[in-house]
Amino acid sequence: MKVEEIIKKQEEWRSHSINLIASENVMSDRARRVYVNDFMHRYAEGKPGKRYYQGTRYADELEEYATELFKEVFGVKYADVRPISGVTANFSTFFALKRKGILAHVGLSSGAHISHELGAQVLGFRTLSLPFDLENWNVDVDGALKLLEKNQPDFVVLGASLYLFPHPVREISESGVPVVHDSAHVLGLHLGEFPDPLKEGATVLTASTHKTFPGPQGGVVLSDDDGTFKKIYNTTFPYIVSNHHIHRLASLAVTLEEMRRWGGEYARATVRNAKTLAEALHALGWKVVAEERGFTETHQVAVDVRDRGGGKHVAETLERANIILNKNMLPWDDNPKDPSGIRIGVQEMTRLGMGKGEMEYIAELMDRALKKPEEVKREVIAFRSEYQCVRFSFD
Ligand SMILES: Cc1ncc(COP(=O)(O)O)c(C=O)c1O
Structure with a gap:
């Protein structure tokens, strides 16, 4: 029973690890229970009520329910829940909005x-990187406006994978170039205090549904703009997806019900925890970036670990202590294989009920783990056994 054994090993390991990968999360028990269902065998090409297959009566009902919940929870006019991941949501959007074939983004090493970049290039775009201001740890607005004026791209993609402070959506939108905000990382945080890009002037929001938004792996496109949304919706099918992994929509709807009730509380707790962890690491002498700006306003913390052996060494050593995070490029890097930094995300541990004391303890464990990973691993396993229930859920 090789497969069952592999799953058992994975579950034992990751349920006794401090999981700090900023792009992951865990679903509630109820969302997991409804994940395996008959929809995973079925097709429902097209849109509810207008399918190319028979047998889709309940697929229509489920997709409509998830779509309506998205609109309600995020206060938006339109939602496309068919993209099966954040990249798929981006592909639908980029392809639908392509004109001359020029796109600007914040730059790979800046997040x-x-x-x-590479995905857009496959779609035939020439890509431009906006200048980044290291003092504010954000897009350099003046430089960006000049670059946009000169090159007139089809649109700008704001939002990022390394994302510490809200990007200047309002200022960039006012230039007249449409903004697509990639909220893959911060979708769940929009339910707290992280600004809603659509209210700030972005035309479209794309996202994953499994990072700070703690649902099943999947993607979504949200918009208030009728014409733009229609173009994207009519691109998702037939150009980007055929089946759209309908079974996941059950867990997506359950998570939306949970976030309708607890989203604000969970988002605020997550950002608070990220700040606490950043402060605690800083107090231990770690070079947490963006100190002048208070380190972070998201679920993420970024640390320059060149003085501790570099991102690769630190991430690999911590893994030996069951502390799981990733190496990450920082704005001055050009080698993704051995970058200066690490990226930490606290959303999953927050969902398991951790708070200030736990964040301070995690900082201490990280600090000691770099010297004695095997010893600290025992402490991590004992600590993590106490946090096995998913909070902010109806279970
Ligand atoms: C900003 C951003 N956009 C898109 C994606 C891709 O998301 P997915 O893995 O859901 O395709 C990621 C992944 O981490 C991301 O960080």
Whole structure:
């Protein structure tokens, strides 16, 4: 029973690890229970009520329910829940909005996702990187406006994979170039205090549904703009998806019900925890970036670990202590294989009920783990056994 054994090993390991990968999360028990269902065998090409297959009566009902919940929870006019991941949502959007074939993003080493660069290039775009201001740890607005004026791209992608402070959506939108905000990382945080890009002037929001938004792996496109949304919706099918992994919509709807009730509380707790962890690491002498700006306003913390052996060494050593995070490029890097930094995300541990004391303890464990990973691993396993229930859920 090889497969069952592999799953058992994975579950034992990751349920006894401090999981700090900023792009992951865990679903509630109820969302997991409804994940395996008959919809995973079925097709429902097209849109509810207008399908190319028979047998889709309940697929229509489920997709409509998830769509309506998205609109309600995020206060938006239109939602497309069919993209099966954040990249798929980006592909639908980029393809639908392509004109001359020029796109601007925040730059790979400053946090942009590979789909903004390599993915866009596959779709025939020439890509431009906006200048980045290291003092504010954000897009350099004046420089960006000049670049946009000169090159007149089809649109700008704001939002990123390394994302510490809200990008200047309002200022960039006012230039007249449409903004697509990639909220893959911060979708769940929009339910707290992280600004809603659509209210700030962005035309479209794309996202994953499994990072700070703690649902099943999937994607979504949200917009208030009738014409733009229609173009994207009519691109998702037939150009980007055929089946759209309908079974996941059950867990998506359950998570939306949970976030309708607890989203604000969970989002605020997550950002508070990120700040606490950043402060605690800083107090232990770690070079947490953006100190002058208070380190972070998201679920993420970024640390320059060149003085501790570099991102690769630190991430690999911490993994030996069951502390799981990733190496990450920082704005001055050009080698993604051995970058200066690490990226930490606290959303999953927040969802398991951790708070200030736990964040301070995690900082201490990280600090000691770099010297004695195997010893600290025992402490991590004992600590993590106490946090096995998913909070902010109806279970
Ligand atoms: C900003 C951003 N966009 C898109 C994606 C891709 O998301 P997915 O893995 O859901 O395709 C990521 C992944 O981490 C991301 O960070």
